[in-house]
């Protein structure tokens with residue numbers, strides 16, 4: 001059974017997000033841990049969380065994915081930006097201990113001119129300071145499209161981060177199909193080759209989840225603009241190969257495609273399930 005769901009708002013609570021997922025044939029979802037721009041997180045309501053947990057148990061949900069705010073930049077040249085990122089990262093990890101969610105995805109960040117090596121040092125420093133050995137959460141780095149000074153534009157940069165982290169068993173990768181395609185990995189024409197390269201550079205054991213997005217931008221453009229499944233430069237056949245690939249099909253898939261409202265995800269989920 002394919003594990004798939006969209007990005008959902010938790011503004012109305014976790015239980016409500018679980019109910020919304022059910023309505024659109026999803027068996028997981030992704031959510032922002034707080035306002036995507038990085039505001040204060042809402043207090044956790046235990047009853048609400050228990051309600052989601054019941055839905056997940058009864059309906060056989062796969063793992064949920066928490067996404068850190070976009071403003072979190074662990075490797076900025078500005079110390080106050082790095083400290084803000086550290087605070088959010090730590091607070092998110094502690095809150096996740098109370099939630100039925102084992103995966104926490106964040107963007108490695110932008111080095112803002114200091115160079116990749118320095119940026120990776122900053123990222124690893126925060127991860128090593130703030131992660132702890134028996135934490136419940138797996139921290140996953142997202143593959144990025146490589147715009148500006150973004151770190152994580154290729155598998156090598158992500159591998160360099162993992163290399164510097166002490167708790168490697170708590171680290172993973174989230175592969176974003178839109179980002180890697182615009183980053184120059186041909187998941188349309190040569191999916192097997194890309195996965196072989198991933199395995200050689202990082203190791204497929206580190207691959208924990210997939211962001212399933214089509215792209216508005218051409219191959220190798222380093223531009224990050226998501227498109228609905230089948231309406232972009234990747235195309236529907238590429239997604240058929242991705243969700244049925246023997247090395248991918250049992251991973252959780254998360255849609256971050258642009259939709260008018262949540263119910264519109266049902267079409268995409270039903271299509272992907274039909275494969």
Ligand code: FE
Pocket residue numbers: 067107142
């Ligand atoms: Fe992301």
Ligand code: FE
Pocket residue numbers: 142176211256
């Ligand atoms: Fe993504």
Ligand code: ZN
Pocket residue numbers: 176178179224225226
């Ligand atoms: Zn994106």
